[in-house]
Amino acid sequence: MSSELFDAIDYLEKEKGIDKDLLMEALEAALISAYKKNFKSATNVRVDIDETTGGMHVYARKTVVEESMDPNQEISLEDAKEVDPNYEIDDVLEVEVTPKDFGRIAAQAAKQVVTQRVREAERGVIFSEYVDREEDVMTGIIQRKDNRFTYVNLGKVEARLPVGEQMPTEEYHVHDRLKVFVTKVENTNKGPHIYVSRTHPGLLKRLFEMEVPEIYDGIVEINSVAREAGDRSKISVYAPDPEIDPVGSCVGQRGQRVQAIVNELKGEKIDIVQWSEDPVVYVSNALSPAKVVEVQVDEEEKATTVIVPDHQLSLAIGKRGQNARLAAKLTGWKIDIKSESEAIEDGTLDPNKTKEESEETYSEVDEDPFE
Template identity: 50%
Template sequence: MNIELITILDEIEKEKGIPKEVILDAVETSLVSAYKKNFPQDREAVEIDINKENGTVQVLTKKIVVEKVANPSTEIDLEQARLLKSDKVELGEEISLEITPEEFGRIAAQTAKQVIVQKIREAERKAVYERYIDKVRDIVTGVVQRQEYYNYIIDLGKAEAILPPNEQVSSESYRKGSRAKFYVVEVKKTSKGPRIVLSRTHPDLLKRLFELEIPEIHEGLVEIKQIAREAGKRSKIAVTSRDDMVDSIGSCIGDRGARIKSIMTELQEEKIDIIKWNEDDKIFIANALNPAKVLFVQLFEKEKKALVVVNDQQLSLSIGKEGQNARLAAKLTGWKIDIKSESQYKQENNIDKNVDLSKMS
């Protein structure tokens, strides 16, 4: 090794931000191990010294100056010590001796190269981790790079991330080169570098998209209260206004539906119902069943159950395809919802068919 090593380390410090001393310390530690491995017959305790000016390497051992040597690995007699070091050496003094083997230069060069590569890799992994750990529970944009078994590898520009099967939307197509927004679920340190896990199914992906696309939400004028999502199919999002002058639902829809269409396009046309939140659970449950119109809501607080009555013609709409509308409404409100038609409810409770149920609530 020579001055080139120091020059290389100076460049690495500038480009990668790794202090030269950090690499030199690591190289010295590795060279001690390399020396012991390549020269096992030498039982002396050794140190490595790298000249920080010219890059030269010395293998050093320390010995105590004694009158009569009992242990050659740790002791040296006075006559030899003075011959090798100085006439001023005294008994009991610890001296440092160079024992660099002739062939150690090649070993040192190989070891230094390995350590430098390792330190650069560690620094790059650390930079990736620090960059993306702050992105957890946030949105990133990525490009589908390839498929590995059931996982998709997503290129984030500065790093690769993984989209596992349980975070994929079954109805979505992840073609190579396609670009999309992803929710960052986890960033975890591993022996192979940071593992960044993404999601397209997480409810908070929808939340973050609304925060990005709707200025009133970003500014705090409109608040998202609850989200219920069946990814790729349909979602319900409950919003409320903190300003009487701001229409919470209108803000989310946008002029001619431009804002909500933008979000739906990002989610590959997932249907989104924007629901007006209300602190009155009866009103909130009725709103949550949108687009169906509710006649009457009865609450059973102890069981956290709600009986909802709708016009006969609205029954299938309120339940939804395969029960989806009712299921999402229940998830959104936190209430178990039982939906009955007007005629069924009146028959079961012996109520005259001409009674207006909407006035009962």
């Protein structure tokens, strides 16, 4: 066998990080398999490879027994002593059985082993590189589509964007550039499989982290995200420092920061509200852009009854109940919304109670505080 093979093995260890000993073990196993396959041998054999000369020898291994019953695996003590008088029962006798034309077969087997191990090593490197990107945002280019996936080139690998993770308001065209959220990285026999999403709430969270320096630096924190992808989302934010305006930080000057995210999500409406540990304040904020008269809290049931002005009822509930549904998902509280007149009529609200204004919040679509 050519010494060039061993030079290649040394190169692979240095450049590809493939362990030389593991590669040599795999090579020996492949040579044994090739010997048995090509020479119809069931004999227990061992392959000895000389890395200096490139020489290779095949040895049949037979256990020394009193009387041989299987010539392929055993040799009688009498016959073994003819080879060497020092052999005893249970010793292993080795006899060279290297075929004359085994070099060609060995070279082919070696090529297959090296190719396979290089492929496995490259897959391992790619998997290691991308497994740390789970729950992160990456930018890729759409390569192709089929009935199940849109395939996005992330550089060294094609990610799979399932139909169920695609935004209903978007059309995906080959060569389009796209930001995606990495949901799962799997290592399979066919290489790493990476699954991405455009609908995951994590995408919205990561986009805010990328767009708002105060979030990236930890000055402003994202408490929770509720999303109906392609239509509307709510995100609650908080700043430990009372001097910092978390909502304003996310909105940016003249709404530039949130607008950049809206553009990336192809017009998805985004409500940014301030988180509060007080459920009355938090639920009131979450129902933005509707104004709230009163929030009644049932701690045991983790439920709230929210009373809003009559003219704000449809706004508070939202189209097809979307605003109330997102607010409940955002806060983790059940929300039952009533109009003022209904609440007064059923005794839920004291008619003499003055109307309370909720904390100012910002909805990118419904109102612009900078106009």
